[in-house]
Amino acid sequence: MKRIINLIYSMKIGFIGLGIMGSAMASNLLKSGHKLFVYNRTKEKAEELLKQGAVWKDSPATLAREIDVLFTMLEDPIAVESLALGTDGFLNEMKKGSIWVDSSTVNPSFSKKMSEKAIAKSIRFLDAPVSGSKVPAEKGELLFLVGGDKIVMEEVQPLFDLMGQNAVHIGDHGKGSAMKIMINQLLGQSMLAFSESLSLGMAMGLEKKMAMDFLLKTPVTAPILEVFRARIEDENYEPNFPLKHLQKDLHLFTDTAFELNKAVPLTNAAKEIYAQAKQKGMADMDFSSIFKFINE
Amino acid sequence: MKRIINLIYSMKIGFIGLGIMGSAMASNLLKSGHKLFVYNRTKEKAEELLKQGAVWKDSPATLAREIDVLFTMLEDPIAVESLALGTDGFLNEMKKGSIWVDSSTVNPSFSKKMSEKAIAKSIRFLDAPVSGSKVPAEKGELLFLVGGDKIVMEEVQPLFDLMGQNAVHIGDHGKGSAMKIMINQLLGQSMLAFSESLSLGMAMGLEKKMAMDFLLKTPVTAPILEVFRARIEDENYEPNFPLKHLQKDLHLFTDTAFELNKAVPLTNAAKEIYAQAKQKGMADMDFSSIFKFINE
Amino acid sequence: MKRIINLIYSMKIGFIGLGIMGSAMASNLLKSGHKLFVYNRTKEKAEELLKQGAVWKDSPATLAREIDVLFTMLEDPIAVESLALGTDGFLNEMKKGSIWVDSSTVNPSFSKKMSEKAIAKSIRFLDAPVSGSKVPAEKGELLFLVGGDKIVMEEVQPLFDLMGQNAVHIGDHGKGSAMKIMINQLLGQSMLAFSESLSLGMAMGLEKKMAMDFLLKTPVTAPILEVFRARIEDENYEPNFPLKHLQKDLHLFTDTAFELNKAVPLTNAAKEIYAQAKQKGMADMDFSSIFKFINE
Amino acid sequence: MKRIINLIYSMKIGFIGLGIMGSAMASNLLKSGHKLFVYNRTKEKAEELLKQGAVWKDSPATLAREIDVLFTMLEDPIAVESLALGTDGFLNEMKKGSIWVDSSTVNPSFSKKMSEKAIAKSIRFLDAPVSGSKVPAEKGELLFLVGGDKIVMEEVQPLFDLMGQNAVHIGDHGKGSAMKIMINQLLGQSMLAFSESLSLGMAMGLEKKMAMDFLLKTPVTAPILEVFRARIEDENYEPNFPLKHLQKDLHLFTDTAFELNKAVPLTNAAKEIYAQAKQKGMADMDFSSIFKFINE
Numbered sequence A, B, C, D: 001m002k003r004i005i006n007l008i009y010s011m012k013i014g015f016i017g018l019g020i021m022g023s024a025m026a027s028n029l030l031k032s033g034h035k036l037f038v039y040n041r042t043k044e045k046a047e048e049l050l051k052q053g054a055v056w057k058d059s060p061a062t063l064a065r066e067i068d069v070l071f072t073m074l075e076d077p078i079a080v081e082s083l084a085l086g087t088d089g090f091l092n093e094m095k096k097g098s099i100w101v102d103s104s105t106v107n108p109s110f111s112k113k114m115s116e117k118a119i120a121k122s123i124r125f126l127d128a129p130v131s132g133s134k135v136p137a138e139k140g141e142l143l144f145l146v147g148g149d150k151i152v153m154e155e156v157q158p159l160f161d162l163m164g165q166n167a168v169h170i171g172d173h174g175k176g177s178a179m180k181i182m183i184n185q186l187l188g189q190s191m192l193a194f195s196e197s198l199s200l201g202m203a204m205g206l207e208k209k210m211a212m213d214f215l216l217k218t219p220v221t222a223p224i225l226e227v228f229r230a231r232i233e234d235e236n237y238e239p240n241f242p243l244k245h246l247q248k249d250l251h252l253f254t255d256t257a258f259e260l261n262k263a264v265p266l267t268n269a270a271k272e273i274y275a276q277a278k279q280k281g282m283a284d285m286d287f288s289s290i291f292k293f294i295n296e
Helices: A002-009 A020-031 A043-051 A060-064 A077-085 A108-120 A134-139 A150-163 A175-203 A208-217 A223-234 A243-259 A265-282 A287-295 B002-010 B020-031 B043-051 B060-064 B077-085 B108-120 B134-139 B150-163 B175-203 B208-217 B223-234 B243-259 B265-282 B287-295 C002-010 C020-031 C043-051 C060-064 C077-085 C108-120 C134-139 C150-163 C175-203 C208-217 C223-234 C243-259 C265-282 C287-295 D002-010 D020-031 D043-051 D060-064 D077-085 D108-120 D134-139 D150-163 D175-203 D208-217 D223-234 D243-259 D265-282 D287-295
Strands: A012-016 A035-039 A069-072 A099-102 A124-127 A142-148 A164-171 B012-016 B035-039 B069-072 B099-102 B124-127 B142-148 B164-171 C012-016 C035-039 C069-072 C099-102 C124-127 C142-148 C164-171 D012-016 D035-039 D069-072 D099-102 D124-127 D142-148 D164-171
Touching: A012 A020, A012 A060, A020 A035, A020 A043, A020 A069, A020 A134, A020 A150, A035 A043, A035 A060, A069 A077, A069 A150, A077 A108, A099 A108, A099 A150, A108 A124, A108 A142, A108 A175, A108 A243, A124 A150, A124 A175, A142 A150, A142 A175, A150 A164, A164 A175, A175 A208, A175 A223, A175 A243, A175 A265, A175 A287, A175 B175, A175 B208, A175 B243, A175 B265, A208 A223, A208 B175, A223 A287, A243 A265, A243 A287, A243 B175, A243 D243, A265 A287, A265 B175, A265 B265, A265 C265, A265 D265, B012 B020, B012 B060, B020 B035, B020 B043, B020 B069, B020 B134, B020 B150, B035 B043, B035 B060, B069 B077, B069 B150, B077 B108, B099 B108, B099 B150, B108 B124, B108 B142, B108 B175, B108 B243, B124 B150, B124 B175, B142 B150, B142 B175, B150 B164, B164 B175, B175 B208, B175 B223, B175 B243, B175 B265, B175 B287, B208 B223, B223 B287, B243 B265, B243 B287, B243 C243, B265 B287, B265 C265, B265 D265, C012 C020, C012 C060, C020 C035, C020 C043, C020 C069, C020 C134, C020 C150, C035 C043, C035 C060, C069 C077, C069 C150, C077 C108, C099 C108, C099 C150, C108 C124, C108 C142, C108 C175, C108 C243, C124 C150, C124 C175, C142 C150, C142 C175, C150 C164, C164 C175, C175 C208, C175 C223, C175 C243, C175 C265, C175 C287, C175 D175, C175 D208, C175 D243, C175 D265, C208 C223, C208 D175, C223 C287, C243 C265, C243 C287, C243 D175, C265 C287, C265 D175, C265 D265, D012 D020, D012 D060, D020 D035, D020 D043, D020 D069, D020 D134, D020 D150, D035 D043, D035 D060, D069 D077, D069 D150, D077 D108, D099 D108, D099 D150, D108 D124, D108 D142, D108 D175, D108 D243, D124 D150, D124 D175, D142 D150, D142 D175, D150 D164, D164 D175, D175 D208, D175 D223, D175 D243, D175 D265, D175 D287, D208 D223, D223 D287, D243 D265, D243 D287, D265 D287
Parallel strands: A012 A035, A012 A069, A069 A099, A099 A124, A142 A164, B012 B035, B012 B069, B069 B099, B099 B124, B142 B164, C012 C035, C012 C069, C069 C099, C099 C124, C142 C164, D012 D035, D012 D069, D069 D099, D099 D124, D142 D164
Antiparallel strands: A124 A142, B124 B142, C124 C142, D124 D142
16 A cells, blocks of 8 residues: 555646646645646636646647646547547657546547557556536545546555545446446436426425425435525526536437437436526526526 | 314214225224224225224215215325215215315315315315325325315324324415425436436446446435335336326326426426336336336 | 208307407308307407397307307317306207307317217217418318217308318217317427427528528428418517417327327427427417527 | 530549448449449448449548549448548548548538548538438439539539439538438428327327328328328338438437537437337338337
8 A cells, every 4th residue: 555655656647627627636636745737728727726836738748748647627528539639639648557547527438439549559547537516626525436447546546535535446448437427317307307396386386495495305306406405595506517517418428328229218308408498598507507497 | 182182083084095005094094993984986995994893885975974084095186076076975975174184196276176165065175195105104104295274284183193104284275285296206207317327327338236226325316216226126016106106196297387387398208208108018017117118 | 952051041050269260260150141149258359240240148058048059169178168067058058959069179088078968968069170270260261170970060061161161070079179189289399390400400500591491392391381481580470379279289189198098208398398488488479489489 | 514514424433332322322323324433341232333334442542542523321420430531541542623422411510520621632522411212312313402612513413413303502511411400300200290190199099091191181291201101001111211310310410409509309309219219129110110119
């Protein structure tokens, strides 16, 4: 164990993708004394980290040459592919034997494809998307859902520990991504089903607060919804998890179902109701604003 | 309190509707020494209760003349209306001041209509549908969701206590029914969303038992689903809560939304997927068989 | 034939339900010299007909005592049931052997129920809903879809001829209503599918007018949509056929499917999208405004 | 005009993708005396054309070096991309100034991407998917929906004339593909809406043949459905247009809507009902078998 920790502390770490989630995660790595190289499409988002001691690199490729472990936390498969394989991409430049951990939420088939590209270059790959949003990311309380070789995961474990509460090995390449889209599908559906229930309850004459309190105590409601009680009560939809991102995750789920010749009619319906809300101007609100869309 | 209990013990109770739920509830009333008059469309279902001491009446009307409190536990609004107001119906024959508690799952608007019919005859009315299925009914652990006058509810409370763990006053007439259909909508949606998640998980290569265990532990899954783990794992769909009944409850929900000019697109989608399963021969299986419908 | 015409001209006709459609139909009966007795919930809507010579009756019951053939053209099953069987309802007062033609759009099961009520009173019944909206009604160019006894239909044929271009015998009681809801389901679906196609076409960069012209010429588009070209082009949604009525007809369709244990998932989805538009303030616009709902 | 015809007759043509549609189209080019080079992933499908005089090439790349105009008729964007840009792909090997006509059904955004790749190599590009299935392809009666430069289209017009009844210039790059997915969306929706209408009609007691005849005459039904009357009547679902291909086209439509931030809830519902039919074993039946899926 001590040996691994020493290994880790001598490792150089790269982080690409410094949005809300990525910068919080990178900051937690930095705080524990790791040497951290960072890159982001827009440099401004890196400023805070640079003040904390991170080292800026001008391209994914130049960053790649420096590091032993790379984390990516990007918006979607297109962004990952472009930064990995496009002009000045990192994959061609990483050292043999180094590790790429992709924490972006992507299709499992995309994770598998990336793992194959990595392996062809003798780079070790993990798909390790996270469950949790802004606040857990800041507190280092994320849950990593890991797909790939368990040995590689154990090597990265001390870094997962700095950013998260837990890291679970789900299975081989792509399985971390698989579990991630399953969880976000359940999240999106729970919120929407709850919104329809509450909204009709109000139309039937129930008082909003009483109805919410009652439903949130019953075992037919997902416990996570408790977190959103205040938002829905106050109709304050400052984004914690933007609606457009949840909608994109539902799209990844239905797209994967298409690839695998499975029908998922309820998820498709949910995806499209979120798409309607997105079209009606709610893309950047918190996804719990789906209540507002349903209710008004 | 003692006064009320004495009042109750001198009361004569009627029970109409002796299906799986109704006979278990009636049995719990009987066990505590109450005088119980019963009626059911098919007499065979009453045999067990008659052995336990219940008194058979040949029609709702003749039963109505004997009793102070009447419970009805029927399949749907049509059945309730027919036994209440049809030929030999009970409503015309109940004593002034007596109480009718309808525990059937019906639309709130129907409960309100029944309360008006009852009040016009100086009969006091509660809508008090129950949350819980066969086993809780047998153990006297149901949850009553009560709409109507709180004073009337308090009078009936000792009887609710015999049949249930709890009785909650939700609001005036129809509000008990309102909360009931909200809860069953959440139940139906949770099960279906979980089924799509698990089914795609398996198609993505996850092992069924591992995936179930993992999802059931996450806060995005409604805790009630734990109860159905064994059914889905073993694909044993002996009916506890038949799929056709859950589908009917979703229909009550969407029908009420139509009456109130509200759109509930996700619930409509869910209702119709259960309708497909019903059409494909699963009407009398447990509603958790929706997993089988989605997965195969 | 001549004999029947003479019979008809000696007949006294009643008309209940004088909305946009009903008053246009009644006017066509009146113009041909028939003696016409009318009733409507709000008397103002009858004024124009009274000037043309119609005779006002103060209740369905008093009207019923005068006439040999009664037409009803009401909003929904609840309205028909209330005027037929409620206080001062017409059914108890109609002469034995007289004919009731219900042209309202209702569920087939409701038409069957009404036919049974009528037959029990020795009154002959036809369900004869119409295909066509305001302008065809005024021009006497409606299509009657008739369910019931063919002999009875032949007797009424001269009156159908005054109001419509054609009357088709679809089958026994309820079959006219059956065909009506099938046709309106196709109408609603065509308009909505076309709206999604056109809207995405515009988002893909096609010019609206060109795309409409092209699609309307292809055989994958229902010819009736040509009628609505100008409305969608100019976004002028003055009601010809109000969206809430189309939505109600889709509800009759899905409700009938529920009664018959059939799943109709696409129609349910369509019904609920129109319900969303209704909720967002489009209830009284023409139903072609669903394009606006989808597109904005 | 004559000049162009001469030019065309001196042109060498390539054809890649010899499925049902592609081989019928290629055969029509061959019959008019053109020199035709062909390639297909499985050579057997080319045998008939080789007997008719076509010249086999062992790879897209070797074929590309020979020809002035290339037609591709492939299953989906992945197949097109792989044969164009993969190992031994054709795009790197085509002559400057030559023309690539992609008749595959693909997303408009993919067509635009291909046009950019082609233009970067000084190759001229048209997206020209076809409307029509097996029989029109054999008879040379297809409709080409063309996106790209009108001048280029005029140059290819004589070849379109050999394979089709008509070629319409819809707009610039991607617009042919746009119109194609709009038309197939309408086709899929019409068939499914009709199936639900007919199926419920039968459940309401209408005779199947009568109901079909009636509906097919009304203006609420898309005329193309007449073509499928016999299939549905006899429940003979030999594939003319396989259900899985229609389902894929609906997927291209909804995927494009996702790219453009548009919600298309009805099309998503339709797509997923076809996906259910696909999952239940109907992938290779004619798409009109959706009636069977709905009805049974």
